[in-house]
Amino acid sequence: MANGVASQQAVGALETSGLPGNLSIADAMLKAGRVTLVSYIKGGSARFAICFRGDVSEVQRAMEAGIAVVEKTYGAKLETWVIIPRPHPNVERVLPIGYPPEVEEFRQQANAGKYFG
Template identity: 55%
Template sequence: MPAAVGVIETLGFPAVLAAADAMVKAGAVTLVYFDKAESGRFLVAIRGRVAEVNTAVAAGIAAGEQAYGGQVITHYIIPNPTENVEAILPIDYTQKVEQFRMF
């Protein structure tokens, strides 16, 4: 079953931590990627069903903005990424996150 991808980029670690926490609590999603982007920017990516990802990203944006000094720079949702996108970008379910997979 294809899984949507949701990504949030924030300025500062507290905002990305709050966003990631809110996303995994708001929907049946799996956190598949987290990393620093540049200049204090952080990325977090989740996978799950489209409706769940939409709900989770909305909650993550709200939480990231409410974190002290938090700023959500951008966000994006891909409802059904193609296989070549999954093969190149680090958004697939890895062995590390498989135990937390929601479906």
């Protein structure tokens, strides 16, 4: 978390069955809203979760795009999703939802409106 930036932004998480679904969802979300993909979690039984951050309205827009793509991706199944407007700092410290250093350039691009649309 850089200077409390993450705690001021929403986090969205989406879980699906199947890697191809998650790949197409992540791509659609990043193109639909000014958000940054911050983590990817592989669960059991071919379940995958992605977490992304941004302003609340951008996370909502990205989530809508991601959910819509599930229906268009053969074999993908939406398991669950959530948007948390301002997660508690303790949640950010423990769960992989902060901005890791390797995504900083993408966070800056999203904030500048690059890769949007």
